[in-house]
Amino acid sequence: MPVTSFALLVLSALVALVLALWALSSWGALTVLGVILGLVLFGLWAAAPMPNDDSTT
Secondary structure, eight states, X not given: OOHHHHHHHHHHHHHHHHHHHHHHHHHOHHHHHHXXXXXXXXXXXXXXXXXXXXXXX
16 A cells, blocks of 8 residues: 555544544534435445346346
């Protein structure tokens, strides 16, 4: 892994941590947990395998 990619990975993790801490302090734990749960469920739905629709009927 190149140094630039690793540095960007670490930087994005730090930004996500700071953003999560700011959201927790601003809106409270229940609201933030609901948003995170919604994003996780959306991500799982988006990454789910789709069946092929190659039927000719």
